[in-house]
Amino acid sequence: MSRALSVRALAAEALAEIALSGHSLRDVADRALPRLPDARDRALLTALLNDGARWWPRFDAALDRLLDKPIRRNEPAIHALLVTGLVQLEVLELPGYAAVAATVEAVRELRRPRLAGLVNAVLRRWQRERDALSAELDAMPATRHAHPAWLAEAIARDWPAQAEGVLAAANTEPPLMLRANRRRTDRDDLAGRLRAAGQNAERHPWLADALVLPHSTDVTRLPGFDEGHFAVQDGAAQVPADLLDLAGGQRVLDACAAPGGKACHALERAKVDLLAVEFEDRRAPRIRQNLVRLGLEAEVVVGDAGDASAWWDGRFFDRVMIDAPCSATGVIRRRPDVRLHRRATDIDALVAQQARILAACWETLAPGGRLLYVTCSLLRRENEGVVGDFLARHPDASAVPVALPVGQPAAIGWQILPGDGDLDGMYYALLEKSRTSAV
Numbered sequence: 001m002s003r004a005l006s007v008r009a010l011a012a013e014a015l016a017e018i019a020l021s022g023h024s025l026r027d028v029a030d031r032a033l034p035r036l037p038d039a040r041d042r043a044l045l046t047a048l049l050n051d052g053a054r055w056w057p058r059f060d061a062a063l064d065r066l067l068d069k070p071i072r073r074n075e076p077a078i079h080a081l082l083v084t085g086l087v088q089l090e091v092l093e094l095p096g097y098a099a100v101a102a103t104v105e106a107v108r109e110l111r112r113p114r115l116a117g118l119v120n121a122v123l124r125r126w127q128r129e130r131d132a133l134s135a136e137l138d139a140m141p142a143t144r145h146a147h148p149a150w151l152a153e154a155i156a157r158d159w160p161a162q163a164e165g166v167l168a169a170a171n172t173e174p175p176l177m178l179r180a181n182r183r184r185t186d187r188d189d190l191a192g193r194l195r196a197a198g199q200n201a202e203r204h205p206w207l208a209d210a211l212v213l214p215h216s217t218d219v220t221r222l223p224g225f226d227e228g229h230f231a232v233q234d235g236a237a238q239v240p241a242d243l244l245d246l247a248g249g250q251r252v253l254d255a256c257a258a259p260g261g262k263a264c265h266a267l268e269r270a271k272v273d274l275l276a277v278e279f280e281d282r283r284a285p286r287i288r289q290n291l292v293r294l295g296l297e298a299e300v301v302v303g304d305a306g307d308a309s310a311w312w313d314g315r316f317f318d319r320v321m322i323d324a325p326c327s328a329t330g331v332i333r334r335r336p337d338v339r340l341h342r343r344a345t346d347i348d349a350l351v352a353q354q355a356r357i358l359a360a361c362w363e364t365l366a367p368g369g370r371l372l373y374v375t376c377s378l379l380r381r382e383n384e385g386v387v388g389d390f391l392a393r394h395p396d397a398s399a400v401p402v403a404l405p406v407g408q409p410a411a412i413g414w415q416i417l418p419g420d421g422d423l424d425g426m427y428y429a430l431l432e433k434s435r436t437s438a439v
Helices: 007-021 025-035 039-066 076-090 096-109 113-138 149-158 163-169 187-196 235-243 261-269 284-294 346-362 384-393
Strands: 176-180 210-213 230-232 251-255 273-278 299-302 317-323 365-375 397-400 414-416 426-433
Touching (some): 007 025, 096 113, 149 163, 176 261, 235 261, 235 365, 235 426, 261 284, 284 299, 384 397
Parallel strands (some): 251 273, 273 299
Antiparallel strands (some): 176 230, 397 426, 414 426
């Protein structure tokens, strides 16, 4: 993607990279957005990429019904362009004539003029047959809620009573949630400054540091950003600081720490000695950048949380937090490309990795200390399945009861499902090591 393109042509190339070549939406958007100088064009591109990824399973299936022969392999950008056309008509609800005309013009920009008639015909056919095609797509949970079939089935199996609500919530726009940095500001004062700047900022009803804004915005332009008065963090990710029962002077380990939101929140809450361990070298700088902007200090090391010998100095931690690598099935509303990239076959490897990290980090925990195991997954195998197996093998570990104002108890720990309290989906298990545990 190098030549000058309109928003729709650029969106088609970018969405093809995301949906058909497996690239991260965030990475692709970071490369594509700077190519558009107009803020309105950038907003439209953001919507086309997010809703294109979010609704891809539905509209990709619709194109199988609208096309005589599939084109996703031989003409990936045109296939993705058709998806953006359906997004414009069905999700963004743009005027039909303008949306179709602009999408057809994008075919020519993409140097495929011979396919302009096909794109026009497909979008016109959708408009004519929309009711019948939508009813057909709505008949199956996977296409009704635009989730891969394996995931829709897994959610129905693990959460049968809540499955429809969970799938629907994953397709809603989440609110923008901020975390006030109590080291540098007061939440009420920050809310007042945001309201003075035209933002409808409201205190969260039970999260002590959270402010809620109804819609996304460029947070770098909000008052207090440059001064480190706040960070962007969903409310479900702000819960760990409460569950850890932090106090000054404690040694704290944050395993799998990037981008550092939970580590920074812990440091804002108490003057703790914190070690942040991150496996991916390319993600570690983000932790350091967040620490600097928020005026916080911690040691950041690159290493495998599942092999403590590479980074642990032998001094025990009073608190350990594991934000375990997982399927990310609880944050699909914020990361819609997860539904395109995650596979059912990934779960076995993730469960093995989670178990290895949990066992390794447990060895660094002091007798009497507490470990919080967190995932942004909805799948029981990654959550109480991993923790239950661990408890069965470690008689010095016991589960501490967890109860929150929203969500529901899991077999072990607590689960927030997407939409509960308008939060992301997240799982928490709090474990305590026996004071008589052998060192």
